[in-house]
Amino acid sequence: MYPITIQLIVMLFVVHFALSRQVEYKKTQSDPGFSVKERSNSKEEGHYVPKLGVRLQKTPASFLSVGPFDSVTLECEAEGNPSPTIYWLKNGRRIHQGTWEESELSQDINTNEMVTRGVSRTRSRLYLDCVSPKDEGIFSCIAENPYQRVSGETDLKLSEEERETRNAVCVAKKSFGTPARIHMWTRTRIETQGNDIQLFCRASGNPQPQINWIRGDDESKIIKDSEKYKILENGDLVIRNLSWGDLGGYTCMAKNVNGAAKTFTFVYPAMPEEK
Numbered sequence: 368m369y370p371i372t373i374q375l376i377v378m379l380f381v382v383h384f385a386l387s388r389q390v391e392y393k394k395t396q397s398d399p400g401f402s403v404k405e406r407s408n409s410k411e412e413g414h415y416v417p418k419l420g421v422r423l424q425k426t427p428a429s430f431l432s433v434g435p436f437d438s439v440t441l442e443c444e445a446e447g448n449p450s451p452t453i454y455w456l457k458n459g460r461r462i463h464q465g466t467w468e469e470s471e472l473s474q475d476i477n478t479n480e481m482v483t484r485g486v487s488r489t490r491s492r493l494y495l496d497c498v499s500p501k502d503e504g505i506f507s508c509i510a511e512n513p514y515q516r517v518s519g520e521t522d523l524k525l526s527e528e529e530r531e532t533r534n535a536v537c538v539a540k541k542s543f544g545t546p547a548r549i550h551m552w553t554r555t556r557i558e559t560q561g562n563d564i565q566l567f568c569r570a571s572g573n574p575q576p577q578i579n580w581i582r583g584d585d586e587s588k589i590i591k592d593s594e595k596y597k598i599l600e601n602g603d604l605v606i607r608n609l610s611w612g613d614l615g616g617y618t619c620m621a622k623n624v625n626g627a628a629k630t631f632t633f634v635y636p637a638m639p640e641e642k
């Protein structure tokens with residue numbers, strides 16, 4: 368377990384996050400330019416029912432100048448209900464990052480009509496190694512769920528510097544495999560108790576990385592398949608029948624012979640609505 372103060376800070380963050388969302392979602396209701404479909408089953412007024420949609424929270428700079436043979440990581444974060452997935456385009460064509468990038472959400476979990484607070488934040492990274500002139504172009508980060516799709520663009524250009532020593536490093540690196548890297552994961556998930564959730568952890572690398580999930584950051588507490596948990600083939604973690612006891616952090620660890628990566632997800636089980 369990590370120190371209690373960290374838990375408290377994270378909890379305060381989540382409460383703030385939930386409340387600020389409430390205000391923002393109300394605001395967008397009166398915005399005629401906002402094209403997200405209304406929930407068909409909205410209950411009486413006064414209930415917190417996040418609208419179905421996606422918004423970008425973080426995108427890379429609109430212009431990026433990168434030295435030749437440098438490595439650069441583009442990062443994008445989106446918030447939405449249901450959980451948004453994120454992928455990248457280069458000059459309008461899809462970039463494939465790893466085997467599991469396009470695997471679908473489990474339908475039984477993610478189309479649950481009981482979901483009332485299923486707000487989550489998804490983050491994605493695009494790793495560009497040893498950038499060369501062929502890497503120049505417009506990169507788009509696309510975040511989507513079944514209700515909405517949003518995008519942000521970055522114009523990547525090479526700077527004029529000479530980097531011959533780095534070129535040598537790049538050539539050397541490329542003769543080995545690539546390390547395990549996590550290119551899409553869930554950062555925060557708020558969900559009503561009693562529902563099931565799917566937390567993303569999609570990794571790429573050569574050879575294909577192995578995935579482990581742990582509770583908190585204690586590497587001795589590896590999560591195993593059980594009635595409560597299921598680790599999907601794509602690396603995602605399913606937690607069933609969310610309860611208050613599931614509050615807290617989950618770490619996804621990806622590993623292959625060339626390197627390891629980990630990401631952290633915070634889960635907040637919200638109180639069910641009163642019937």
Ligand SMILES: *[C@@H]1O[C@H](CO)[C@@H](O)[C@H](O)[C@H]1NC(C)=O
Binds near residue numbers: 561608
């Ligand atoms: C879900 O968990 C609660 C306790 O947290 C339990 O009472 C209930 O029976 C569980 N429901 C299912 C479908 O397993």
